[in-house]
Amino acid sequence: MFLKNITIKGFKSFANKVKVDFEPAITGVIGPNGSGKSNISDAIRWVLGEQSAKTLRGAKMEDVIFAGSSKRRALGIAEVTLTLDNRDGSLPIEYKEVTVGRRVSRSGESDYLINNNQCRLKDIKELFMDTGVGKDAYSIIGQGKVETILSENSTDRRELFEEAAGISKHKSRKEEAEKKLESTEQKLQRIEDIVREIE
Numbered sequence: 001m002f003l004k005n006i007t008i009k010g011f012k013s014f015a016n017k018v019k020v021d022f023e024p025a026i027t028g029v030i031g032p033n034g035s036g037k038s039n040i041s042d043a044i045r046w047v048l049g050e051q052s053a054k055t056l057r058g059a060k061m062e063d064v065i066f067a068g069s070s071k072r073r074a075l076g077i078a079e080v081t082l083t084l085d086n087r088d089g090s091l092p093i094e095y096k097e098v099t100v101g102r103r104v105s106r107s108g109e110s111d112y113l114i115n116n117n118q119c120r121l122k123d124i125k126e127l128f129m130d131t132g133v134g135k136d137a138y139s140i141i142g143q144g145k146v147e148t149i150l151s152e153n154s155t156d157r158r159e160l161f162e163e164a165a166g167i168s169k170h171k172s173r174k175e176e177a178e179k180k181l182e183s184t185e186q187k188l189q190r191i192e193d194i195v196r197e198i199e
Ligand code: ATP
Pocket: 011, 012, 013, 014, 031, 032, 033, 034, 035, 036, 037, 038, 039, 040, 063, 064, 065, 066, 067, 068
């Protein structure tokens, strides 16, 4: 799997629709200070489900929407779409090309999309689980991330290896199953209490 392109519209400094194509191997993004290089990696993080405005270098989530400039009025919607080549089947979905999108409006409406179909954030997370791609996964190494990994405690660092080893998905499903089991046990207990009362 590799990232073929990203389309950004209304996100941070990208007021107009901008499409950036990536080729396999290395792509370098160069430009003057403040020209929006880091905003591209913020856009990737955001579309993958980043919920923290601070991580995206803002104070609130609305800050990701183009706030206007001396020449242009602010916009009301930010939209980012990633197109991924999935010919190797890394993503568990029957498509050779997969698009993942996110939209947010100033009124707070928010959508996630997989191949242009609305979905939940959970679906995006599950799509990328165990692939190394994801807002917290190791495919995005931001400034200071290497130091953080080295200084993390062994439990936190273990999560990185679990993602690489492909067991995050199973761990997450196990946790979900355990929660369901617990809830079912509680219901069973309640039924037993009622039966005892009736007897
Ligand atoms: P450096 O090389 O200094 O790290 P950079 O090329 O990575 O810079 P970014 O940090 O990506 O630049 O972009 C910063 C620019 O994005 C600033 O000019 C800032 O005003 C602009 N910007 C951030 N959020 C918004 C927004 N919501 N609306 C309009 N412009 C924004």
